[in-house]
Amino acid sequence: MKRKAGSNMQKKWISHLTLSVISLFMVYPILWWVGAAFKSNEEIDSANIFPSQLMFSNFTEGWYAIPGYSFGHFFMNTFELILGVLFTTIISCSLVAFAFARLDFPLRNFWFSIVLVTLMLPSQITLVPQYDMFNAFGWVDTYLPFIVPHALAGGIGGSFFIFLLVQFIRGIPKELDEAAKMDGCSWFGIYWRIILPLMKPPLVTVAIYCFLWNWDDFLGHLIYLNSVENYTVGLALKMFVDANSAVPWGQLFAMSLLSIIPAVIIFFFAQRHIVEGVASTGLKG
Numbered sequence: 436m437k438r439k440a441g442s443n444m445q446k447k448w449i450s451h452l453t454l455s456v457i458s459l460f461m462v463y464p465i466l467w468w469v470g471a472a473f474k475s476n477e478e479i480d481s482a483n484i485f486p487s488q489l490m491f492s493n494f495t496e497g498w499y500a501i502p503g504y505s506f507g508h509f510f511m512n513t514f515e516l517i518l519g520v521l522f523t524t525i526i527s528c529s530l531v532a533f534a535f536a537r538l539d540f541p542l543r544n545f546w547f548s549i550v551l552v553t554l555m556l557p558s559q560i561t562l563v564p565q566y567d568m569f570n571a572f573g574w575v576d577t578y579l580p581f582i583v584p585h586a587l588a589g590g591i592g593g594s595f596f597i598f599l600l601v602q603f604i605r606g607i608p609k610e611l612d613e614a615a616k617m618d619g620c621s622w623f624g625i626y627w628r629i630i631l632p633l634m635k636p637p638l639v640t641v642a643i644y645c646f647l648w649n650w651d652d653f654l655g656h657l658i659y660l661n662s663v664e665n666y667t668v669g670l671a672l673k674m675f676v677d678a679n680s681a682v683p684w685g686q687l688f689a690m691s692l693l694s695i696i697p698a699v700i701i702f703f704f705a706q707r708h709i710v711e712g713v714a715s716t717g718l719k720g
Contacts (some may be wrong), residue, residue: 463597472689479684490685494693497686501674504663506690509671516578516667517649523586524596524645525638527711531588532600533626537612547601553594567656576661592649596641603637604630643705650698668694 457502466484472493474486498506534540535547559651569580585592607630615625653669662675672694675687 454625467689469692472685472692474685476684476689485521493683493685493689497675497683497690500683500686500690501663501671504671506668506671506693509666509668512665513650513667513669516581518580518647519582520585520590520649521642521645523582524590524593525642527586527588528593528596528641529600529631529634529638530626532597532604533630535597536601536604537609537625537630538622550594550597554598558591562658569659575659576665577659578665580659581655585645586673591652592644596645599641600634600637603634607633639705643701645699646701 463484470485471479472481473489473491474481474493475488475490478486501509531550534551535543552581565580569575572579572581574583581590585593610627612625615629620628626649651669656667656670656687657673660670666674672687672691675690
């Protein structure tokens with residue numbers, strides 16, 4: 436028994452050591468990125484992780500590097516866009532999920548299947564027709580191409596969010612609906628007073644995913660936003676790279692480091708809610 440216990444302990448030490456070494460390889464690019472944010476252009480190609488002299492000026496100069504604007508303006512643009520997307524996504528997806536899970540209407544299973552099929556549809560397929568439609572509406576260079584699709588339970592992750600919420604609602608006892616009907620509650624009243632308050636775990640999960648995915652949606656922002664006035668953080672970072680002049684790499688890395696802080700804070704403080712929301716929908720599906 437002692438020999439077996441010693442063998443198991445040795446295997447644990449080996450596995451932990453192996454994982455630690457692999458983790459160092461995975462963390463190295465992040466450490467280099469942090470170090471590059473404090474480097475001068477002359478040291479940017481150095482193999483050393485951290486510079487010989489910390490250039491804190493990369494942050495102050497990078498913050499005001501875009502003529503006429505500070506990065507505070509671009510952060511406010513990004514938050515304005517994402518808050519509109521978050522609000523419309525939570526309301527629309529929860530309403531659609533409630534209808535699929537609780538209401539009985541013609542071809543309900545067929546339409547739900549169509550929603551699930553769109554999960555497998557590459558976004559590149561609809562890119563051109565969507566742009567033509569939004570351009571005809573005069574919505575290019577506004578935030579409407581992002582907010583309106585989410586208000587209709589579409590946009591980035593809309594189908595996935597509907598599926599997630601439907602699975603959760605199906606696990607809520609229908610006896611609650613019957614009791615509410617006996618008290619004279621309408622279907623919208625059941626949704627608003629009973630189902631919606633019980634949907635907190637999956638709704639938090641939806642909000643987190645929606646925030647992260649839309650914060651990183653560089654391609655969508657690049658296509659629909661043309662003026663610097665409406666640029667988000669990702670597009671502002673693109674302006675550092677100019678083929679006709681030297682790129683201030685230190686300032687670029689410094690601002691890109693600041694750009695991920697909101698997403699990192701959201702993830703670390705809300706990762707418990709992500710696990711709980713996904714687990715609850717899986718158990719109650």
